[in-house]
Amino acid sequence: xxxxxxxxxxxxxxxxVLEIIQYHRTQAVQxxxxxxxxxxxxxxxxxxxKIKNAKWGAKVVQQLAxxxxxxxxxxxxxxxxxxxxxxxxxxxxxxxxxxxxxxxxPAKVLGSQEIVSSEMTQLRDLSFVSVEMTQIPSxxxxxxxxxxxxxxxxxxxxxxxxxxxxxxxxxHLKNKELERAIKADTYSRMLSDKKWQSxxxxxxxxxxxxxxxxxxxxxxxxxxxxxxxxxxxxxxVEHMREFxxxxxxxxxxxxxxxxxxxxxxxxxxxxxxxxxxxxxxVAIELKTTEFDPRDLGQLxxxxxALDQTERRxxxxxxxxxxxxxxxxxxxxxxxxxxxxxxTMVSMYEEHLKVGSVLQRSLEEFTNFLVK
Numbered sequence: 001x002x003x004x005x006x007x008x009x010x011x012x013x014x015x016x017v018l019e020i021i022q023y024h025r026t027q028a029v030q031x032x033x034x035x036x037x038x039x040x041x042x043x044x045x046x047x048x049x050k051i052k053n054a055k056w057g058a059k060v061v062q063q064l065a066x067x068x069x070x071x072x073x074x075x076x077x078x079x080x081x082x083x084x085x086x087x088x089x090x091x092x093x094x095x096x097x098x099x100x101x102x103x104x105x106p107a108k109v110l111g112s113q114e115i116v117s118s119e120m121t122q123l124r125d126l127s128f129v130s131v132e133m134t135q136i137p138s139x140x141x142x143x144x145x146x147x148x149x150x151x152x153x154x155x156x157x158x159x160x161x162x163x164x165x166x167x168x169x170x171x172h173l174k175n176k177e178l179e180r181a182i183k184a185d186t187y188s189r190m191l192s193d194k195k196w197q198s199x200x201x202x203x204x205x206x207x208x209x210x211x212x213x214x215x216x217x218x219x220x221x222x223x224x225x226x227x228x229x230x231x232x233x234x235x236x237v238e239h240m241r242e243f244x245x246x247x248x249x250x251x252x253x254x255x256x257x258x259x260x261x262x263x264x265x266x267x268x269x270x271x272x273x274x275x276x277x278x279x280x281x282v283a284i285e286l287k288t289t290e291f292d293p294r295d296l297g298q299l300x301x302x303x304x305a306l307d308q309t310e311r312r313x314x315x316x317x318x319x320x321x322x323x324x325x326x327x328x329x330x331x332x333x334x335x336x337x338x339x340x341x342x343t344m345v346s347m348y349e350e351h352l353k354v355g356s357v358l359q360r361s362l363e364e365f366t367n368f369l370v371k
Contacts, residue, residue, distance in 0.1 A: 036145035041136045044090030047083060085149050092152060092161070093137055101158050102139055105366050142169040147178050154182045159362045163187050166366065171249050180245070184217040191365060194344070196332050201342035204317060205278055208344075210368040216246055216323060216348040223350045232286050233257075233270050250277045258283075260305040269302045280316040281306050284323055291327035291345055293335040300341045323348050 006014070047064070050056040061080050068078045092098060140148065143165050151164045167186065168178050194202075194209050201208060220242040221235040236243050237256050244251050251273045258272040271284040283306060285299045299320040306318040320343040332345050 033144040034141050037140055037148065038136065040086040040089050040145050040148070041093075041140070043083065044086035044088070045094070048087045048090050051087065085152065088152050089140075089148060093140055098158055098161075099137065102137055102162065105139075105162070105363075139165060142166060143173075144175075146175045147173070150175060150179055150182065154179075160187055163191075163362055163365065171245075173245075177245050180242075184246070186213075189213045189215050191362065195329070196327075196336065196346070197344040198336045198339040198342060200340060201319065201344055204342050205280075205319070207368065208278070208319075210365055211248060211250070211277065212321070212344065212346075213247070214344070214346050216346060217351075218243075218246070218348050219351050220246075221350070227288065229270070229286050229288050232288055236271065236286075247273075250275050251282065252276060254281070260302060260309070262301075262305050262309075267302065267305065269306075272306075275319070278316060278319070279314070281311060281318040282321060283318060284321045287322065287324040289325060291322070291324045291332055291335075293331065295322055295324070296335050296339060296343060296345070299343060300339065303341050303343070317342055319343070321346055 047056065047061065050060075058080070061083055065078055065080045065083060068075055139162070147168050148165075151161055151168075155161055155164060164178065164182060164187065167173070167181065167190070171177075171181075173181060190210060190213060192214065194212070194214055196214050197208065197212075205211075218236075220239050221232070223232065223235065233256060240253055244253065252275070254272040254274055256271055257268045260267045260269060269283045270286045273282040273284065274280070275282050283299065283302050285295060285302070287295055299322050303318045303320045311318060320341060322343065323346045325348060327345060327347055336343070336345070
């Protein structure tokens with residue numbers, strides 16, 4: 001049956017079948033992820049208690065890994081390192097400091113239960129199962145075991161643990177994507193005080209304070225020491241998947257060098273996106289030089305053209321992002337003070353330079369997630 005002869009009713013029926021399939025596939029993945037976390041938690045709790053009671057040492061843990069492999073060769077990845085990572089998962093997230101911290105988070109972030117009691121009734125001997133082993137913070141179930149391993153290896157504070165658990169869930173990050181987000185210090189860039197947004201942008205879209213980054217890390221482009229704007233733009237288009245992961249997965253790519261017809265002339269916007277959460281077009285202008293106020297005027301002109309000629313009735317006013325290599329903060333502030341459009345200035349770096357100062361609280365981010 002060809003696509004052309006499908007009736008509207010058939011398309012509706014087919015879309016519902018597809019929706020059912022996709023729903024259950026998502027549920028299956030979630031069940032697997034939850035089972036992996038619960039396995040790590042239970043094993044980590046048991047081994048941790050043995051270590052703390054001075055009954056087990058590193059040699060015993062190594063023997064345990066070898067025993068698991070001997071008894072059931074189908075179980076892959078059960079090395080001494082993996083078991084110790086499970087111990088770290090349990091020790092970190094069962095600590096009084098962590099439990100007290102998450103108790104302060106918004107209820108909607110934690111779900112219906114702050115602590116989930118997991119059943120282990122299928123075990124032959126329940127005498128060794130403590131209450132602590134079965135009670136796991138529900139927050140941990142928001143992302144998978146492989147992501148948890150990465151977070152515990154790369155992060156050092158409770159704020160960071162919680163942020164990357166929630167951020168991985170919000171952006172649906174796979175392990176490699178999360179690894180890059182941590183390397184690029186997304187934690188600091190997301191929670192930094194967004195000073196380079198116009199008042200119109202802040203007032204029209206308050207949520208952009210925690211949706212849009214004021215700095216982009218473009219190390220995946222492999223840019224040479226000297227390059228033109230066309231090289232930067234083409235590199236971004238060629239690596240669009242990585243660029244959207246950097247911007248945020250709500251960005252949908254529309255066009256490059258997007259043509260805007262005004263007064264019988266054609267003007268071209270470097271990159272055009274649509275933002276699903278904000279329901280608006282987002283125009284990005286790229287500059288390989290230091291911020292120039294005249295560039296902001298050009299961007300505002302593009303926004304006016306988009307709103308008058310392309311914006312649909314169900315869409316919100318377009319947003320403009322001027323992405324430049326360098327900027328003088330005072331010059332940016334002066335320029336944005338007079339901007340009557342929802343615009344912002346964002347800097348980009350060709351290489352990772354981790355280490356920022358946090359100015360916005362994790363609590364603000366969690367409140368944003370549950371709105």
